[in-house]
Amino acid sequence: MILTEDGSYTLYSKKYEQHFHSVKAGAVNESLSKHVIPALNFSKNDNLKELNILDICFGIGYNTFSTIDYILKNNIDTKVNFYSPEFDGELIKSLQNFEFPDEFNDIKYIIDEVSKNNFYEDEQFKIEIFIGDAREYIQTLNNIDVVYQDAFSSDVNKELWTKEYFSDIYNCTKDNCLMTTYSIATPIRLSMWESKFEIYEYRSGNTDRQTVCFKHKNNASLENIKYIDMVLKKERNTTAVSLKD
Numbered sequence: 001m002i003l004t005e006d007g008s009y010t011l012y013s014k015k016y017e018q019h020f021h022s023v024k025a026g027a028v029n030e031s032l033s034k035h036v037i038p039a040l041n042f043s044k045n046d047n048l049k050e051l052n053i054l055d056i057c058f059g060i061g062y063n064t065f066s067t068i069d070y071i072l073k074n075n076i077d078t079k080v081n082f083y084s085p086e087f088d089g090e091l092i093k094s095l096q097n098f099e100f101p102d103e104f105n106d107i108k109y110i111i112d113e114v115s116k117n118n119f120y121e122d123e124q125f126k127i128e129i130f131i132g133d134a135r136e137y138i139q140t141l142n143n144i145d146v147v148y149q150d151a152f153s154s155d156v157n158k159e160l161w162t163k164e165y166f167s168d169i170y171n172c173t174k175d176n177c178l179m180t181t182y183s184i185a186t187p188i189r190l191s192m193w194e195s196k197f198e199i200y201e202y203r204s205g206n207t208d209r210q211t212v213c214f215k216h217k218n219n220a221s222l223e224n225i226k227y228i229d230m231v232l233k234k235e236r237n238t239t240a241v242s243l244k245d
């Protein structure tokens, strides 16, 4: 376990040789600023009463658990269904003993149930964890409103950043869907754009730049958002190429 700058713990993966979260940004902070807050602001604008969130991939579960914590603390009445693939079933089983930050104490019963059963459901939240390959799982989904694209980086986790992968993501999402990710790399943006997503840069307050994607240009209803003209980017950077399977 690694202590991050905001006081929350993350893990270091020996298999992927990467931290699960940015140690500098902090695990909870990163989850909130890069995924949860943009996604919930977006859904507020769209007035959705129920959200289907695809959390790629579950890992320690910060993105799912921070979303629930944020919704409960801010008295948001949206119903949320989480769908999340994860290779590492042993990691999920160990989460009941993970040292989560104190703010998650109120949802410890949810963490425990997910850890034991890979599933949780009450009137407001449903969490379904698929133990297996994300590439297979996304083929079975549809009607997704929000995608948290939070895999390890493409040099070690390439299968979750290719054009073919994003095409499958495109196909399982609703017309007004939003995808959030920490990556701002041009090859990644090209993979997303070539699978028909529109690319935007988002920055809130002091946080690092990040990418958010929509299926249509006019769906960009967030503040602090800048459209990225990928045709122009390609003209200016002729050597940049998308990632392929």
Ligand SMILES: C[S@@+](CC[C@H](N)C(=O)[O-])C[C@H]1O[C@@H](n2cnc3c(N)ncnc32)[C@H](O)[C@@H]1O
Pocket (backbone or CB within 6 Å): 019, 020, 021, 031, 056, 057, 058, 059, 060, 061, 062, 063, 085, 086, 087, 088, 132, 133, 134, 135, 150, 151, 152, 157, 159, 160
């Ligand atoms: C960066 S971590 C995710 C962090 C997570 N969002 C969190 O908040 O803890 C990436 C996770 O993806 C899982 N993973 C990588 N490739 C996968 C794949 N093809 N299918 C399913 N899980 C995968 C890894 O086991 C790891 O737990």
